[in-house]
Amino acid sequence: MKELICIVCPKGCHLRVDEENGYAVTGNGCERGAEYGRKELTDPRRVITSTVKIEGAVCPRCPVKTDVAIPKALIFEAVKLLDGVVLRSPVAPGDVVLADVLGTGANFVVTRKL
């Protein structure tokens, strides 16, 4: 039995995940919590946010995120890919900055209109 705090939403439910019994989750307030509990023990993932350089905009950095969560183990490697990236204004939320990050299928996308 493993105890976790759910990070799906700000409520922070106290989850209990039973590894012995097919990762059954209790203490969750919603279905997404159950899924988080299972995933966190089998394949933990996070959405990553960062910034990249942008030229011609009101500020020199453009925020980006992965459009889906990527494996925790790849976080630092994924962020490193952004080092050389330079965008040119205008950009809009959803614009793909880097596709298929490290073969995960996730894309780094713009999160601010600049």
Added chain:
Amino acid sequence: MRGAGVKHYDVIVIGGGPAGLAAAVSACDKGAGSVLVIERDRVVGGILNQCIHNGFGLHYFKEELTGPEYAGRFAEMVRNTRAEVVTDTMVLDIRASADERVVSCISAEEGYREYGAGAVVLCMGCRERTRGAIAIPGDRPAGVLTAGTAQRYVNIEGYMIGRRIVILGSGDIGLIMARRMTLEGAKVLACVELCPYSNGLNRNIVQCLNDYGIPLYLAHTITGITAENGRVASVTVSKVDGGRPIPGTEFTIDCDTVLLSVGLIPENELTRGAGIEIDRRTNGPVVYEDMMTMTPGVFACGNVVHVHDLVDFVTAEAMKAGAAAAEFAAGKRVEGEVIEVRGGDGVNYTVPQRIRPGNAGRAAEIFFRTNRPRGESVIKVTSGDRKIASFRREHMAPGEMEKIIVPAVLLAGASGSIEVSVETTGEA
């Protein structure tokens, strides 16, 4: 004096952050003919522009957005209304009397101007507590800054503010910056929290500290800062008992940067200047159920009223305030009984502080924070000896704002005032 040269708006919204944008949208929806949003920064969106992490919008948009995305959606919504937005413009003062509201402001483009308003909505947000406010002794080198200032340098300007970082306080911005700096290649050595519990959301402890192996020292504080060549060289950390450092427990961490995340203070200089009543517990204006302050025609919402932990709740509060401001501008006046809301045992404050049952609709929402972490608890609403309502919680924490909804039929039984209190039945 709706005289020559003073342009008049039905509703003037002061501040173009999340509260201001939502208030403007809502005022337009409620039929305000002319709405002006005055923003001091170069762009609207407020602090959300630098909150590049995700976790916003689960309540309002039913999806997980980053701060800039959340702000961007509201900016777009405002663009689709008749509201006018001016940026790079600072409101200097508000003069509010029973039947007159004048807002004066300046900008580089337009100079000094005054506007008349049917109603004003205050959405100035909050600021961070500083080193001075919490009196950390020691040297005064470079490298000591609030988490929010660091966030601006890093996320908006693209500058590193240090390489070896200690964070004082476990507020959400501090936790978020712990992860952010780690991802930018800095080493975050510790997060030090005076209280025996964290003041941030639990999820942020997990995904910002635990994910990266950053130690959290609860019931500890920084009791000294030393400098070398003008920059932070180390901090002394001590264990505390009831907030006082325990001699002999000191240890030193070598670092070049101290980030402070030690609380937020509603920014009410304009409010005070206008003579609007302030609640000493929230540091924000006293408000009614529809977010009107005690000065008729002046409304307030968001972090200027009380510090929220979720932008979604700011939005909901601002929607309420914007709609009420539009109605006030159209001539609606609320008469009748006023119930005072008091915070009792275990309750640090309540918002609203006054409820007019005649204007509360079917139910009144009351927001508050409890004073310490609690296990299974009962939130009680009483009026004198009469019990009006009660609500159960499995756990409560100061870092998490509570909301209760009291049906209007139950309020009818209250005489003069009600009290909200918390009784804990289980362990925290």
Added chain:
Amino acid sequence: MYDVIIIGCGVTGAAVAYQLARYDLRVGIVERFSDVACGATKANSAIMHAGYDPAPGKVMTPLNLRGIRLGKEIARKLDVEYRPLQSLVIAFSERDMETVRTLYERGLANGVNVKILDREQVHAAEPSLNPDVIGALWTDDSAIINPWEYATAMAEVAVLNGAELFLEHKVTGIVRDGDALTVVTDRGEFRTRYVVNAAGCHAADIMRMVGDDRLTQTNFQGQYFVLDKAEGAKVNSVIFGCPDEKGFKGILVSPTVHGNLIVGPNSDPVASAETLGTDAATLDRIKASGLRYVPSINFRNVIRQYAGVRPTTNVKDFVIDVSPACGRMINLASMASPGLSAAAAVGERAAELLAGAGLELRPRASFSDSRPPVVRFASLDAEGRRAVIEKNPLYGRIICRCETVTEGEIVDAINRPIRPRTLDAVKRRCRAGMGRCQGGFCSPRVHEILARELGVKMEDIRLTEEDSFIITGKTKE
């Protein structure tokens, strides 16, 4: 070859430079810090003392009395923030009243407008006082001033009249060289006919460089609280406690010219003039004293603490003379309180001593006793605000929201005769970052403006001295 090199550009050095500016001389000022007014001048009580305190016969006494008169005149002429303000030495006991009577006699002897107030009178004069106060010494010959602006203004006039200012030049030695002296610094040497030693906390070190070891610096530190303007509005006097047996004037409570409240200082010896850290025990002690004087002070409204080290020495008086060890060096040493009050008179005295030592003082025909005006947006009325924005739109952009400081004022400050190079120096010129958020919102903006106006990179901007860089590079590089 310089006629005079002034060592130190605190308020004393600045006052000397200001005096010498009216003569046809080549004057250089060497200053170890990155800005003027950075030592004791920036961290003191900011009070122009009335002059009841120093005993007749001391060197400091006539200089204090003349200094505050000259200071008032200079503040008016050079537009320095200055406010006449009554001061009180309050008594809680009969023993304190003895002290009050002694100070009263001394005040009379020094020609100060002093009175003794009884219980009723003192509470009428200052309603915020603790009801236990039984009486006080009163005077209205006192004032509060912006000390760093006072020093900077005098230094600016000197620079505009040809004085050469060398910041971040630390004096490491003085070499006698026939009829001249060579002042050696870590960044170059200056040959000069005369030297004025206005080195504040390091004056004794400078004296030792010419073989004069009469003085030992004692380095007494004072810590202060600065409180929000809401607290400053609570008092309308400079409130002193009675001096203790050691002659320390005690903790004081006073408004500042900007409307804040200061409470402090203690007076305890520290290792060096660079010991500018604060400590919790001392701050607690100061807070307790402040609350004893004025119980209504709300210490939740503290916005900053700071510490200063006084230029005290083993001599409990100013040491002002032509060095017995070197006839070309004028000492202005041991300039502890009332050093700020006396500064302008000390400047005059230095010119007299230089003349006495053989320096010919011919009036400079082109001397102009003025400096560029200062726009203070926050204190303008609506009409004034309209007018300045019309002239320069940058006055319409507020950068520091707590103190209502505009981009125009920041740009002005950066382009004044003495250019600030650090964020703290900009703050001292125009108050950006001095308010309740302590630069939380505006410091990145001020930082950007400073880098832009100086034509340097963001990474090159410092907070204060040494390597106090605010940012350490770009992200992802």
